[in-house]
Amino acid sequence: MSRFQELVVEHGREIELQPGDHLFAQGEHDSRVFMVKSGLLKAYYIRVDGKEHIKSFLPEGSIIGSMVSLVDGDPCSFSLQAIEASLAVALPYSTVQQAAQSDIELANALIAFLSTYGKRKERREYELLSLSPEKRYAILLAEMPGIVERVSQADMAAYIGVTPQALSRIRRRMSR
Amino acid sequence: MSRFQELVVEHGREIELQPGDHLFAQGEHDSRVFMVKSGLLKAYYIRVDGKEHIKSFLPEGSIIGSMVSLVDGDPCSFSLQAIEASLAVALPYSTVQQAAQSDIELANALIAFLSTYGKRKERREYELLSLSPEKRYAILLAEMPGIVERVSQADMAAYIGVTPQALSRIRRRMSR
DNA sequence: CGCCGTAATTAACCGAGGTTCATTTGTCGC
C-alpha cells in the first residue's frame, strides 16, 4: 500500500454503503478522495440525452475522486455509487494537498498514483479509439474476472459503450 | 509557466524538427519529456491492422512524453512526429524525478500537471464514449481554431476516429 | 404454485460509418 493509500486509511472517515447509495452525484461539489475497502462501486455519468455511461468499476483497493472537483473545485462530472454493499474511506483532498506540501515522500506517492491513473486512461483511450465493442467486452472480462457475476449486463453495456441489446448480440456472436 | 515547464526549458536540450521527423517511435524506449516551443507535433500510434490513430495534436507550449515509458520503462505505446517544422526541448524524466525528490515546489507542479493531464483524458474519454464523430469534429474545431489550416483532413479523421471518407461526408452534412 | 417485476433476449427496420474503387481537385516543380 502506497503512502497515499495509507494517508487515506489513517485519517479518513469510514462510510458504509448499501447498493444504490451514492458517495456523491454528478453536479455536486465534493473534494474528497475515496478508497474502497470492500464491495464494488461504479463511477458513471448521465449524458444530456439521458443515457448512462460507466467510467469504471471500482473493486476493493480502488482510489477515486472527481479530478475536476479536486483540482479546480468544479462540480463533479460524474456520480459515484455502490453496486454492492460496500465500505469506503473518505478524506478531504485538501488534507492530502497540505500533507504533500511538507511531505516529499507523499508528494511522490501522489505523483506515482497520478501517473498510473494517466497510464490507465491512455489505455482506455486506445481501447475506445481502436477497438470494437466486442473487443472491449473481451478486455473487460479479462481484466476483471468475476465481474460478470457481480454486475448486470446493462451496466457492462454502459461501460463498453453500447446498448444492452447490442451486448446481448455480442455475447451470442462470441459464444458461437 | 509552471516550475515544471521552467525545468524542462532550463535544463533541456533543443531539437529542431522538419515535417515528418520523429522524436520517438512506437516500440522504442524513450524516457524523455518534451516541450514544444514552436510548430506542431502529433502523437499517434499504428494499430495491429495498420490503421493510424492520433492521440493528440501538440501546438506551442505542449508538454508530452510516453507515460508508460516514463513510469515503468516500457516501450512507448505511440510515436511522436512533427507535422510542421518545429522546435522542441527534451529532458530526461529521471532528471525531473530526481529534482522532485528534493524540490517540493516542483513536485507539486508535477502533481498539478498530472492532474490536468488526467482531467483532459477524462474529457476525451467522455467524448469518445458519448459523442458521435460529427460532434467530436465540431469540438476539435472549437478547441483548436485554425487546426483546419494546419493539418490534413486525413489526420483530423485519424484524430476523431473515422476514415477520411467518413469525415468528408460529415463535412458535407455539416455545411448544409 | 402462480403472480409480478426486472433482466435478458430476439426480431425487424433504419442509419451511419467502413470498404473499395473511381473521379475530381489541389499543389508542387518545371
Add this chain to the structure above:
DNA sequence: GCGACAAATGAACCTCGGTTAATTACGGCG
C-alpha cells in the same frame, strides 16, 4: 501552362449498432 502526385470527394455495397417493441427467463413473495 503542364504533368505528376497527393489530397479530397463521390458512389455502391456491406456491416454493425441504435431503436422500438415484443417475448422469454429469472427471482422473490404472497
